[in-house]
Amino acid sequence: MAEPILALSGVSKTYKSGTTALHSVDLTINKGEIFALLGPNGAGKTTLISIVCGIVTPSTGSISVGGHDALRAFKRARRMIGLVPQELSVDMFETVLATVSYSRRLFGYGADPQHVEQVLRDLSLWDKRDAKVMELSGGMKRRVLIAKALAHEPDILFLDEPTAGVDVALRRDMWKLVHKLRARGVTIILTTHYIEEAEEMADRVGVITGGKLLLVEEKATLMRKLGKREMDLTLVEPMTQIPAGLERWHLALENEGKTLRYVFDATEEHTGIPSLLRALAEQGIAFKDLETSKSSLEDIFVDLVGGRAA
Amino acid sequence: MNLNGIWAIYRFEMARALRTVWQSLITPVLLTSLNFIIFGGALGGRIQEVGGVPYGSFLVPGLIMSSLLVQSVSNASIGIYFPKFTGTVFELLSAPISAMEMVIGFVGAATTKSVAIGLVILATATAFVTVRIDHPFAMAALLILTSLAFSLFGFIIGIWAKNFEQLNFVPTLVVTPLTFLGGVFYSIDMLPQPWRTVTLFNPVVYLVSAFRWSFFGTGDVPVLISLGVTAGFLLLCLAVVGWIFRTGWRLKN
Missing domain, CATH: 3.40.50.300 (P-loop containing nucleotide triphosphate hydrolases)
Known part of the structure; x- marks a missing residue:
């Protein structure tokens, strides 16, 4: 003990x-x-x-x-x-x-x-x-x-x-x-x-x-909890809404529909990235840039804490 | 009691003085020599004796006391102010050392330095005039007591000061004028009224008088009153230091 x-x-x-x-x-x-x-x-x-x-x-x-x-x-x-x-x-x-x-x-x-x-x-x-x-x-x-x-x-x-x-x-x-x-x-x-x-x-x-x-x-x-990462896909053609069939990735549209954001857990064995990219290719959704990022520790904590408080 | 802690502070403070030992010693020797040349030689020729004591010899206790007061205040104030200024005070505040132990270390070192300077000035004076000490033990005790009281006062100034201007304010604009007006170069009997009465409100008069008594057996005011004033000032400083550490005034947030 x-x-x-x-x-x-x-x-x-x-x-x-x-x-x-x-x-x-x-x-x-x-x-x-x-x-x-x-x-x-x-x-x-x-x-x-x-x-x-x-x-x-x-x-x-x-x-x-x-x-x-x-x-x-x-x-x-x-x-x-x-x-x-x-x-x-x-x-x-x-x-x-x-x-x-x-x-x-x-x-x-x-x-x-x-x-x-x-x-x-x-x-x-x-x-x-x-x-x-x-x-x-x-x-x-x-x-x-x-x-x-x-x-x-x-x-x-x-x-x-x-x-x-x-x-x-x-x-x-x-x-x-x-x-x-x-x-x-x-x-x-x-x-x-x-x-x-x-x-x-x-x-x-x-x-x-x-x-x-x-x-x-x-x-x-x-x-x-801190293992969350973001992947931003800069789309060739902006979107107004998330296409059907992509619900399981809980995607979000940012930057006036020009960016598709996927939040994933990097510590998981299956991040869902390969399957998402395949699904996008199958639907003919093209992107010209891909960027992954993580928030600073403080940002993550502030978000985490803010979420709890809410 | 954290004797190792007290010794660490004492040694650290003494080492700081030893780094500038020549400056620490040459300055008082030079100033004393100049005072004897100007006041004892050039001007002193016009004053043969004061209270039956040759004027050159009459100056000795006052000059020692003058340096002692300024050096005690300066040494002790910089000792505690410098850690505050550099941020190293965190180590003192986080150490297992009581307020009284810290004061013993800092004030003990400042007192040692002041007494050493006082003795150096006394030795320098013998090169210019004949020095007579009627009460050597009382002289030594007064040297230590005064250094201790004003080192405590300096410690308070060091804690109070927020910048170097404030740190120098008291030694330069309070202690030095009081010293010059405290009978270092003259007997207060030589002053006309009302200045003679006014000067009795200057605590330095009592210190110089008592110290002069230890040399020549006479002073401007009775020695017991002088001792009482000095002891009272020492107790007042101790009380203020105790309050500072109880409240953390200007030390802790």
Whole structure:
């Protein structure tokens, strides 16, 4: 049975301006899982993370980290947490080794050169240990932030948009690192805009928008919902209505009858595309272009959520 | 208690000062030397003694106190303001460290730096005048107490400041004028009324007076009143810092 390591109950945040960034969120994260929190910009992802980490004070609710109240027993709770923020906020004048060692001590642990070395080697930073942070590339700075978060051996690691603005190679490296950390028993909570990232890493996915946690699903379940794709056929001759005999594909006419749209599930074994194309050929319906597309993850979620709300 | 966390902040702050150690030390040495040349040499020739103390020697406690106040406020304010400015404050706020532990780290480092600068100025002064210290332990205690109080004050300024202009406002436009009008270069007995009474509302007068007492055994105001004012200011700053961390004012949303 899954063992909870983080539990939020009725957590909300209303700023002095009157803006409510988070509406009574209930969420339980299990030990050792990778949880992806998805949502558009301004959805409340960072606010949620910031509240758990102690950077933002919640207006209501309670947070339990490893059984410790994050507000009353904040020291015990925070020692269990590592945070990699979205912004590249790291002291530029320090060396890599100094800033990572600083983070370990700040979280209450004594010096452990072997552990710090291992963290830096895992992140390919060991050769840069004596370099000042300002001398590093953006991707390297992000690795330094991860190293700082791992310096005190946290049980829970928050990654706020960890691969925003990093190249493909580094993104793959980070995915590998996340899997490696999970293998060691670290619980990972990440926010991301990339469907590949959630698909590659997450066990469960939560969707947040407008400060409300709208759904929490197993990845496999969600992927089925997210597996919808669109195929647009640009017709040679525009149509006014869908011809008879094509009902089973639930087609739609778009762009003043110039485009025939088919929505299909890419995860299904039979997408229905070959049979549709054959049926069109049999009816003599010609098209001059074919394009398949998928919505961004956020678009899909917003649509999904909108559909539920309706 | 998170002793490792306190030590981490203290070491980090001291390392920041050591990166600019020559600037940190040469500036007060140069300013002290200039003050002795101008006020002690050029102008001081017209004032032989103040309260039975040669004018050059009379300047020493005031000059030390003057630098101490400005340096304490500046060091402590930049220490906490810079993480806010760069965004690295997230790490402090998310660390398992209490408000008091954080203050000990930051203010402890700022106090250490100020005391070091005070001692450097004292050493520089001996190159120009004969320095007499009647109450060395009281002098050391006042040096530390004043540095601590104004470092706490600087810490509050660093949290309050939203930009560099605000950060420099208090040290430049409040502390420095108060210092110059606080009896650094003169005894308040030399002022005519009503300025003599008005100047008693300047807290720096009490600090300079107490410090001067530790050197020469006499001051402008009784030493116990000076100590009371300094301790009161320290407690006020502690109360404000406590309130800031309870409410998260200008630190947390």
